[in-house]
Amino acid sequence: MTSTWKKAIRNKRKHAILFAKNQRPENMELKRKYRNIAIHERRKAIMEYWFAKSEELKSKPREFYNAFRPFINSKTKESTLISLKTEEGIIVKDQCEVAEQLVNYFTTAAVSIVGDNAICITEENDDNHGSVKALKEAYLGTHFEFNQVSKDQVQKALENINPNKSCGWDPRAPPKLLKNVACGISPSLMTLYNSCIELGAMALCMENGRVDARV
Numbered sequence: 001m002t003s004t005w006k007k008a009i010r011n012k013r014k015h016a017i018l019f020a021k022n023q024r025p026e027n028m029e030l031k032r033k034y035r036n037i038a039i040h041e042r043r044k045a046i047m048e049y050w051f052a053k054s055e056e057l058k059s060k061p062r063e064f065y066n067a068f069r070p071f072i073n074s075k076t077k078e079s080t081l082i083s084l085k086t087e088e089g090i091i092v093k094d095q096c097e098v099a100e101q102l103v104n105y106f107t108t109a110a111v112s113i114v115g116d117n118a119i120c121i122t123e124e125n126d127d128n129h130g131s132v133k134a135l136k137e138a139y140l141g142t143h144f145e146f147n148q149v150s151k152d153q154v155q156k157a158l159e160n161i162n163p164n165k166s167c168g169w170d171p172r173a174p175p176k177l178l179k180n181v182a183c184g185i186s187p188s189l190m191t192l193y194n195s196c197i198e199l200g201a202m203a204l205c206m207e208n209g210r211v212d213a214r215v
Contacts, residue, residue, distance in 0.1 A: 002045045008038040047180060054184035061191040148194045151186050158182035158189075 011034040019031040057064045084092045084101050092098055163176035178185075196202050 002041070002048075005038070005041040005045045008034065008041040012038040043180070047184075050181040051184040054181075054188060058187050058191075061188050061195075064185075064188040064192070146197045148197055149190055151190045154190045154193065155182050155186035158186060 012031075015027070015030045015034045019027040053067055054064075057067060081093070081095065082098050084098050086092060086101070092101060158178055159182045161175045161179045161182075163174075163179055165175060192203065
């Protein structure tokens, strides 16, 4: 936290208290003014910190996520507990038991459609799926390979993020934050992406998405 930001916070609190005691229009304007200044100084301090931190991490890209994680981890949000009602009318609240109940349900849900052999279906069976065969035939002979990305490409992709869209599987990485620090973090992300391309493997923390060819 910078000294300017601290001063702005003190002024914001001072004029908020003043308005609470005397709600005149001029006090409201002062409250709004110093609140906006505090917000501006906060954003400025965060961007300056991340720009400096990203410059420092250019030589240590492996430490990037550990430096970034405290700012995207929210301890204020509690996980939602799931309760289930069994056929006997019993309410199950133990989360391990709830997980077992859901596993049993979803692993047997297709039995009524395709029979008992649905339980034995594995990923290998996907090769014979109609949509997979159709894709193979449509793109037979097509050549594709990954090319390394540049810093400008990564930065442009981050700057073009729509902050109003869902953040995906990880709610701790707000799109607005990634958009605001695009210039600072793009070199580290470029190094990470290009390393994955060279190795032909994704980092473990990035393996949270899956694309199915099924229609």
